[in-house]
Amino acid sequence: MAILSRVINETRRRYEELLQRNPYLAQAVCWTVVQSVTDTLTVGTIAERLGARAEDLEYEPVDEDLDEYDYEMACRISQAGSSFVVFEDNGYQGTRPEILRRLSAGARVVSLFWNVNANTKLHYAVYGTVVTALRCSPMNAGARTPKRSTSN
Template sequence: MRSNARCQEVERFGWIRDSTVQEAACLTFVRATGVDPVAAGFGAVSGHARALDFGEFCEEAYAQPYPVIGLRIVGDWVLVVEDNGLQGTRPEVLTRVSARTEALSVFWNTNLSTRFSYAVGGEVRTTFEALLPEFREGTRPDALEELREGLPWSALDSGNQAEGVELMLALAARITGQPLTPTWEEGQFLTFPVAAWPEDLRADPDALERLADRCPPGVIDALRAADDRARRRAAVAVARRAAELAECADHPVISAVLASADDPVMDREAISEAVREWTWLLHRHRATSKVRNQVRAAEVLRQATHDDPLAAVCASLSAAIGIRGLDAAELSGVVEDALGRA
């Protein structure tokens, strides 16, 4: 049986059911003394900062096609608010904002999805859904088990999202020592649009199989038999062809990354930053099909920088199929030519 004290610990967050963000939000807490490094970790566009009250911030977030964040200091922590956003759940963000500190996020949306995440020192230690905390992921999935003890996770009603949100906020308060109250919406927030970080490049053990319906069997077999040097050569060849077709092969960043193809580690950071900035500009300006093609070509090159040459060629091929004017048959020929060169 739950004690009254334990019930009250969760129920004190019942006010969230009537708040402006009752249906969907992400609240991220970062132990920090200032908002600027936290905003940068989210990918904030610093030149567009605005001070808004909470209602104005939510209206701005709803109106824009890109993420918008609001920040304020709460005790020893910086609170980052997203109205119907999810950047605070992404490992690309959590690893950055927690690099020299700790961070946690509480997420829920209108699809009844929830997520609690905790990161320290640049690694996501544990992350789980409110209704299924037994299915934890991360570098140390059990990192919060002692703190979770005593909270009524097993009593959650699968159809009542609000209970899960209140429970996650109670766990957050145990970590931060700063329980949210209804007054957190009062006053000004420092707000920024966000140029979202591209997804981290990840291993895909089934990458070749995923290409089976896009490339002839001979190409798949050749990639399977090739050594890593040949695979890297093929990935770069695909990226170069995409850049040529998109008329951006001479861009300083793209040409520099292509030129570093023989290095053990290509300049992934440079091309990742370029993809992030260019994607943001697509949101800000009405782009032509040529510009969109160039952004796609930059993403092909980013995929080609994957540490694993096989993953690099498979991912770059998949991304290149989205380039206007570049079809699977031509790409297969590019790969075959690259693999065939001594």
């Protein structure tokens, strides 16, 4: 448990520093966690399930200082044990049902998206099926329960 706590704290520290250096990232983000259950996954297979080619990946040191142009249509994938974090600046791939189905083949996936208009989406997919898709927006902020998405 202590190792997991250190990994979580280190990941949190990295993202806090990232947001301090690039505060505009807090405006629109898609943050997806993929936990392998039955499939053996790699950063390359996660990229392929997102629609990219593993051979096109660029590896960057965690502590490398980045500027805003590095994030143009960028997707960052990091690994901690059998879990992967996919971080999209102003992206939404982790909210697309077809992507969630591919990412969750042999895995569990949780995806959280928000944008500058206060639209928020939470998805949970497991073994290739989108189980939960919740959408909250300023239009239904007063509702007692979030509206469940009908699209899977």
